[in-house]
Amino acid sequence: MLRRIREDIEAVLDRDPAARNWLEVILTYPGLHALWGYRIAHWLWNHKLRLVARLLSLWMRWFTGIEIHPAAVIGRKCFIDHGMGVVIGETCEIGDSVTIYQGVTLGGTGKETGKRHPTIGNHVLIATGAKVLGSIKVGDYVKIGAGSVVLKDVPPHSTVVGIPGRIVIQNGRRVKDDFNQINLxxxxxxxxxxxxxxxxxxxxxxxxxxxxxxxxxxxxxxxx
Incomplete structure (x- = not known):
């Protein structure tokens, strides 16, 4: 547990140039507080204390503005920057070293049952206001642009922008596409x-x- 706490703090220091020291990060970063609250709620959920887990999740939502379902699976070194308005659904799976900015939704598309939320790979960056919806897979090292709406699987090493989300860069090369992102x-x-x-x-x-x-x-x- 102490090692995981240290990794969470180091993730903030590594990825946020505004973070100056450990004490500042511990006291002033709601994304970090939300993650720590989630980890406790997730432990409670897995030990069948599900009402308590949901109540803790609700309290953390009031406290941080970030909603993480206790059944979601979040890997190591996740960094939620600012975080206000972030929503992470029940069956969502997030890999290691993922960066999530404010207003991001990792949600479903309706009243489906079973696996209905996205699976996010390792080292993924999801920019401000992006929506990743449905039981889709986002590969490793993917970047999702601000305000994008992603409804389909995204292969690794890709950059996705637009509504609906389109791949504009893959494996370091620009994808040929006549879609104009400016004159929509x-x-x-x-x-x-x-x-x-x-x-x-x-x-x-x-x-x-x-x-x-x-x-x-x-x-x-x-x-x-």
């Missing part, structure tokens, strides 16, 4: 533009009908 389509704006064009066409047809009706009325009046 806006379906709502496109629908509004289509409606505006249709409205203009209807107005034009209505004006033509009005002119035709005026012509018919003038003709009838003249005949009278």
């Amino acid at each position: 389509p806006d379906p709502i704006a496109e629908d509004c533009d289509d409606l505006r064009k249709e409205l203009q066409l209807l107005r034009k047809e209505l004006e033509e009908l009005r002119r035709e009706m005026k012509g018919v009325l003038k003709h009838d009046i003249t005949n009278l």
Whole structure:
């Protein structure tokens, strides 16, 4: 237990340039507090004290803003930076030396049963606001970009960005893809533009009908 605590502290010092010393890390890092609370809750869960484990998990959520289900499996040297809004689901499995930033969700996609949360490999970085959903596998040394939504398996040594997540770098080489991450389509704006064009066409047809009706009325009046 003491060795695991020391590894958790060293993980923070190694990966966060703002961390200056052990005491500061122990006292001021909610990600570290959440991990320690999770490890106790996980032990309670495995020893059939599941209500107590859930209550401890809930208390740590109130205290740190990080929700980790006690049944989840988290490896060594995990670092949750800042951490507010992080959610780690019940059947999630996380490898060693994983870095998770604030707002990350490792969750499910519905009301499935069984294994419904992702499996994260070793040395993975999951950036701010990323969502990894469903019973998928993320390989070792993967980087997931901020705000990405990952719904499919990701092979090792890849970089994933976008909604839905797409592999843009694999094994150090850029993947050829015509997907433009800057000029993304806006379906709502496109629908509004289509409606505006249709409205203009209807107005034009209505004006033509009005002119035709005026012509018919003038003709009838003249005949009278």
